Amino acid sequence: MKETGQLVADPDDPRLEPYARNPEAAERVVAASFIVGILCLAAFGAAYWQAASEPYLGGFMAGGMFALGFGFTAWGKYLMPRGPFEEARHSLARPEPERAAFQAAIVDRGAVAIGRRPFLVKLLGVAGGIAGVVMMFPLLRSLGPLPKHSMFTTGWKRGSRLVTARGRPIKADDLEVGGIITVFPEGHEGSAQDQTLLIRVADSAITTRPGRETWGPAGYLAYSKICTHAGCPVGLYEEETEQLLCPCHQSLFNVLDAATPVFGPAPRPLPQLPLMIDRDGYIRSQSGYLVPVGPGFWER
Amino acid sequence: MSSETPVEDSSPNPRVEAARSSMTRRREGRLAAGGLPGMPRRGARSKRSNQSIMDQALGWVDDRLGVSSGRSLVDKIFPDHWSFMLGEIALYSFVVLVATGIFLSLYFDPSSANVVYHGVYKPLRGQTMGVNYASTINISFAVRFGLVMRQTHHWAADVFVGAIAIHMCRIFFTGAFRKPRELNWAVGVTLLILAIVNGFIGYSLPGDLISGTGLRIMYSIMLSIPVIGTYLAFFVFGGRYPGNGVIIPRLFILHVFVVPLIIAALIGAHLYFLVRQKHTQFPGKGRREDNVVGSPMWPNFMFKTMGFQLMVTGVLLALGAFFEINPIWKFGPYLPYKVSYAVQPDWYMGWLDGALRLMPSWEFVGFGHTIPLEITIPGVIMPGLTFALFYAWPFLEARFTGDHAMHHLLDRPRDRPLRTAVGGGALAFYFVLFAASSTDVTANFLHLSLNLVLWSFRILLIVLPFVVGFVTYQVCLELMKVPDSGKRHRAMIVERSAEGEYHGYSAEARPGDGAEELEPEEVPTYLPVDELVGVGAANEETEATSKGVRQAPR
Numbered sequence A: 001m002k003e004t005g006q007l008v009a010d011p012d013d014p015r016l017e018p019y020a021r022n023p024e025a026a027e028r029v030v031a032a033s034f035i036v037g038i039l040c041l042a043a044f045g046a047a048y049w050q051a052a053s054e055p056y057l058g059g060f061m062a063g064g065m066f067a068l069g070f071g072f073t074a075w076g077k078y079l080m081p082r083g084p085f086e087e088a089r090h091s092l093a094r095p096e097p098e099r100a101a102f103q104a105a106i107v108d109r110g111a112v113a114i115g116r117r118p119f120l121v122k123l124l125g126v127a128g129g130i131a132g133v134v135m136m137f138p139l140l141r142s143l144g145p146l147p148k149h150s151m152f153t154t155g156w157k158r159g160s161r162l163v164t165a166r167g168r169p170i171k172a173d174d175l176e177v178g179g180i181i182t183v184f185p186e187g188h189e190g191s192a193q194d195q196t197l198l199i200r201v202a203d204s205a206i207t208t209r210p211g212r213e214t215w216g217p218a219g220y221l222a223y224s225k226i227c228t229h230a231g232c233p234v235g236l237y238e239e240e241t242e243q244l245l246c247p248c249h250q251s252l253f254n255v256l257d258a259a260t261p262v263f264g265p266a267p268r269p270l271p272q273l274p275l276m277i278d279r280d281g282y283i284r285s286q287s288g289y290l291v292p293v294g295p296g297f298w299e300r
Numbered sequence B: 001m002s003s004e005t006p007v008e009d010s011s012p013n014p015r016v017e018a019a020r021s022s023m024t025r026r027r028e029g030r031l032a033a034g035g036l037p038g039m040p041r042r043g044a045r046s047k048r049s050n051q052s053i054m055d056q057a058l059g060w061v062d063d064r065l066g067v068s069s070g071r072s073l074v075d076k077i078f079p080d081h082w083s084f085m086l087g088e089i090a091l092y093s094f095v096v097l098v099a100t101g102i103f104l105s106l107y108f109d110p111s112s113a114n115v116v117y118h119g120v121y122k123p124l125r126g127q128t129m130g131v132n133y134a135s136t137i138n139i140s141f142a143v144r145f146g147l148v149m150r151q152t153h154h155w156a157a158d159v160f161v162g163a164i165a166i167h168m169c170r171i172f173f174t175g176a177f178r179k180p181r182e183l184n185w186a187v188g189v190t191l192l193i194l195a196i197v198n199g200f201i202g203y204s205l206p207g208d209l210i211s212g213t214g215l216r217i218m219y220s221i222m223l224s225i226p227v228i229g230t231y232l233a234f235f236v237f238g239g240r241y242p243g244n245g246v247i248i249p250r251l252f253i254l255h256v257f258v259v260p261l262i263i264a265a266l267i268g269a270h271l272y273f274l275v276r277q278k279h280t281q282f283p284g285k286g287r288r289e290d291n292v293v294g295s296p297m298w299p300n301f302m303f304k305t306m307g308f309q310l311m312v313t314g315v316l317l318a319l320g321a322f323f324e325i326n327p328i329w330k331f332g333p334y335l336p337y338k339v340s341y342a343v344q345p346d347w348y349m350g351w352l353d354g355a356l357r358l359m360p361s362w363e364f365v366g367f368g369h370t371i372p373l374e375i376t377i378p379g380v381i382m383p384g385l386t387f388a389l390f391y392a393w394p395f396l397e398a399r400f401t402g403d404h405a406m407h408h409l410l411d412r413p414r415d416r417p418l419r420t421a422v423g424g425g426a427l428a429f430y431f432v433l434f435a436a437s438s439t440d441v442t443a444n445f446l447h448l449s450l451n452l453v454l455w456s457f458r459i460l461l462i463v464l465p466f467v468v469g470f471v472t473y474q475v476c477l478e479l480m481k482v483p484d485s486g487k488r489h490r491a492m493i494v495e496r497s498a499e500g501e502y503h504g505y506s507a508e509a510r511p512g513d514g515a516e517e518l519e520p521e522e523v524p525t526y527l528p529v530d531e532l533v534g535v536g537a538a539n540e541e542t543e544a545t546s547k548g549v550r551q552a553p554r
């Protein structure tokens, strides 16, 4: 090779031509992108220092990154050898003798060194199995309590006073007909599984199910607010149709008829809480819910 | 050094051989001269200081790690087709996720304990909220650049999952998953699942009303699994919903550590397989099963791809800067008994939400047990089957077609009408599920009854995949008949003569039109041109040729 240096590739090789038809113009574009990028990044620095608003900060940073990236890519795409170049692809699978030797090294050597101690292998297997099972115990047991009976209970007891999320007790004359409020058993304000809707409807409109004759005094009906589908709070009450709508997947429950689902994926009515009005006019529950609240589960 | 000339004559590719042997020679010479690696060397070479520093650095590392054996990586060929860029979008979104995520975790406080907010955002002052919510509000309003970072993180997550999905479509429709790439397909499916999972966990972290509702539904989905469901839900949430305050810290460590680490490791495996097996390529001139044609890793691909990383970053930052996403301050803090209207999850959860909406209320009750099929089927079985099918597809197809051969050349989708039809049908299925996640919005918008919308979607879910599959199949057959569709044609010019006669002819060839693609050749090693410039004799030569390589480093 000459000391002056020499292209190993022939400079006339069309493969080394840049992609761009006009390399000078391409170079100018790349240079312009880099300059824009540099300016944007500098502007970001200044904007950050001056505590400019977020869109300025983000915009300058974005512009800087994009412009630099554009220049970079254009350089790589238009000003570099165009190829096409190739590389050979060889089979990844090794020739048979090599493969056999590899397999022998693992299998045969293993068989000699390990396989002739079958008793130890068995012990090792037992140890592994035991370790696997036993280590699951504390892991699972400590992650959470066992469900036990808790899925079947709520904070509602016999005689629980109905209170608002802020703890204010509800009196029998607090709601107008058509009124609705989210209530909790006193002492469990805000609790997820105890959330209950208290709705007041015209007494005459209610379809009373057998066994529930005393559950809705003075037109007050109370239903669990947890959708029996996937557990969203059944938040929307349409007064004119007397229906409760779950916004998650649009299940509709008929308030007047024991909150039976009339539309959507919810499979069961919202459980009803039996109510009573005490001597001082406070609304209380006659008992807790008689069925588990919320979505279905295996033990239900 | 002129002694190398004979080598050039005898070697199949003299230029490359010459360069290779000259490289070895230089290195040997250096060692023979007794120069300490890392020390400046004397003589003619010290003039080219830039080069010699790089040379020295590489030599220094090579002495210790033998990096020169990585030459084939430097020469690795990347096909130039645009569709190979989709996976890169996913990769670069992940990089942005990690970078913005680290920023967020400097300020985010993963605790659902209650605090009263006293920060800068006035409308929420005095409200009780989770610490996680308060700290996210803080990131959005009090941390400089915080809002952009948060929104960019969220946008990047959406783009990440989207890019993976589209990338996967490319692999599927071109048959790139066939032997020997089944394993990498499985790694890819796992990455898709983990991306969706981490996205869901991520938007559950801030503790706003919508994210809390999402967690509540996730709890119910766990609950719906027969036999173990209740236990699973209790263990994950630390008790009956909403648990005892452990869920946010648990999700946090999964989100910022466990899942990203697994994703990073799998991306590593994905790319390692890719390098081992080399890229697939579309058929074309000089492209065979036993080669790969395109641009070399260094410098072409490196420049293009680093630039592309920056451009993806720029686009994601621009989205984060100018397009509001997940404005949690508008939703308010999560309270288990509050809910907002028209709750929609991030787009990649839409298919599950839609499935929950379309499923009829078929709860199974019997034998003293309940299986809430209205949740189990759309929430557990459907996604489970989906991913199981994804994993199994390469093997199913191989068994179905009996094709167990190695494939490095890609299919054009039309040439495999059945696979393309199945893929089209599947896309239609998931698209209907996705669209069904907005039944309420659709009904409101079109002033239709919810019932009508629901039933339309249910029917579409069954019918549309078959229609799309059938149409796709037919279109593929039609396209197969067109002999060289997809190739570039010259423009047809139609002229009307004064008499009203029409006649057409093809346009003049534009530059590049007729340019046949060159036969590919091995990546040449070539010494830098700057050695030529400045040498009087060589200048002539430089001007004599207008070829780019001499102009580029001018």
Ligand code: HEM
Residues within 6 Å of the ligand: B094, B097, B098, B100, B101, B102, B104, B105, B106, B108, B136, B139, B150, B153, B154, B157, B160, B195, B198, B199, B200, B201, B202, B203, B204, B205, B206, B255, B256, B257, B259, B260, B263, B325, B326
């Ligand atoms: C694997 C890919 C990842 C995905 C798909 C993802 C997705 C998300 C999403 C959608 C959010 C909600 C953002 C919002 O408030 O609107 C989020 C929040 C968050 N992410 Fe990630 N993320 C990923 C990786 C990471 C990593 C690697 C880190 C940290 C090292 C991180 C840290 C955080 C933090 C601290 C938050 C809560 C703060 C906030 O919500 O503003 N993420 N993530």
Ligand code: FES
Residues within 6 Å of the ligand: A227, A228, A229, A230, A231, A232, A246, A247, A248, A249, A250, A251, A264, A265, A266
């Ligand atoms: S959670 Fe109420 S409809 Fe799904």
